[in-house]
Amino acid sequence: MKITKQLIKKAYDLAKAGFNNKTIYESLDISKSAFYNNKDLMDSIKKAKAELREEVSTSLLTNAKTGDTTSLIFLAKRLNLFSEDVQIKLTNPKSALKSLEEVANANISLEHKNSLKSIISDYIKAYEVSELEERISKLEELQQ
Known part of the structure; x- marks a missing residue:
């Protein structure tokens, strides 16, 4: 299947919705190798995923600032705010x-x-x- 601009846009939309690469290439009905070997397609997906991460991060921070405890707990765990940095050195x-x-x-x-x-x-x-x-x-x- 030829990878068109329309197909790239569809892949972008799927990535922006949070779908993983396997689901995207299966939804687009293209082979795994065609998917990973198309630079424009991969760049579009990478951009969509970066935008999604930014939106989710912004939303979590906004919710956490308003006292949403679920968001606060998630961020605290994700950022390791209450964990020590454990350094181990194994020599003997x-x-x-x-x-x-x-x-x-x-x-x-x-x-x-x-x-x-x-x-x-x-x-x-x-x-x-x-x-x-x-x-x-x-x-x-x-x-x-």
Whole structure:
């Protein structure tokens, strides 16, 4: 299917209404590759999505300023207004344990804590495996 100015306008309208790219190219009945390979089409969609983000942001801010608690809560969460910035530095098992302590005491969401905990735990496991491999190699060398 040929991508016309009318089709680009339709894609713009769909993007401005908040639809994702897959829904847009399926609605326009064009292939995924034709969709992503047309620069004018992609520029139009990018512009529409930027305008939509701006409108939604402005609306949320306006509502939040008038005391709309739902908007206030959404913005606070989205902007991480009440969360600490947790910095973890993993260099050895002691630093990993220190990082676990910082994560446990941080004022962040449980989801964020679990993500960081998972990263730290994976680091500790990898460190232990590496250390065990070194020990086994040294024992094998001694037996030879």
